[in-house]
Amino acid sequence: MTISLRVANDKTSKDFIKETIIKYHSYVPSNSSVGRRIDWVVFNDDVPVGMIGIGSSVYPPHKDNFNSFASNWRFCMRERIKNAGTQILKE
Numbered sequence: 001m002t003i004s005l006r007v008a009n010d011k012t013s014k015d016f017i018k019e020t021i022i023k024y025h026s027y028v029p030s031n032s033s034v035g036r037r038i039d040w041v042v043f044n045d046d047v048p049v050g051m052i053g054i055g056s057s058v059y060p061p062h063k064d065n066f067n068s069f070a071s072n073w074r075f076c077m078r079e080r081i082k083n084a085g086t087q088i089l090k091e
Contacts, residue, residue, distance in 0.1 A: 003087040005040040005052070006030055013041050017051045024050075025076040037073055042088055050077035 008014050017039050036053035041048050057075035077084060 002045050003084060003091065004043045005016065005088065005091045006043065008039040008041055008051070011059070016041055016048055017053070020051050020076050020078055021074060024078050025074065042077065042083055044084070049079050049081065
């Protein structure tokens with residue numbers, strides 16, 4: 001198992017993320033978000049298997065620190081892979 005991440009910066013990867021969230025994210029099946037976000041496609045041995053994304057608020061209360069923090073806005077896998085979460089966060 002070789003886990004890797006690639007920034008979703010083209011239509012194909014963004015469509016993959018949208019489809020993954022809608023079909024596989026059980027409690028919030030919407031790819032809409034407020035504010036800025038960065039999404040990554042998760043690969044297992046060069047096969048796309050999921051996504052992870054971070055985001056920040058529209059206008060943070062401390063705008064001097066706007067680029068210093070973010071939160072996980074979505075993490076969704078299409079298949080179960082033992083220890084994948086740990087491997088993804090390590091990346």
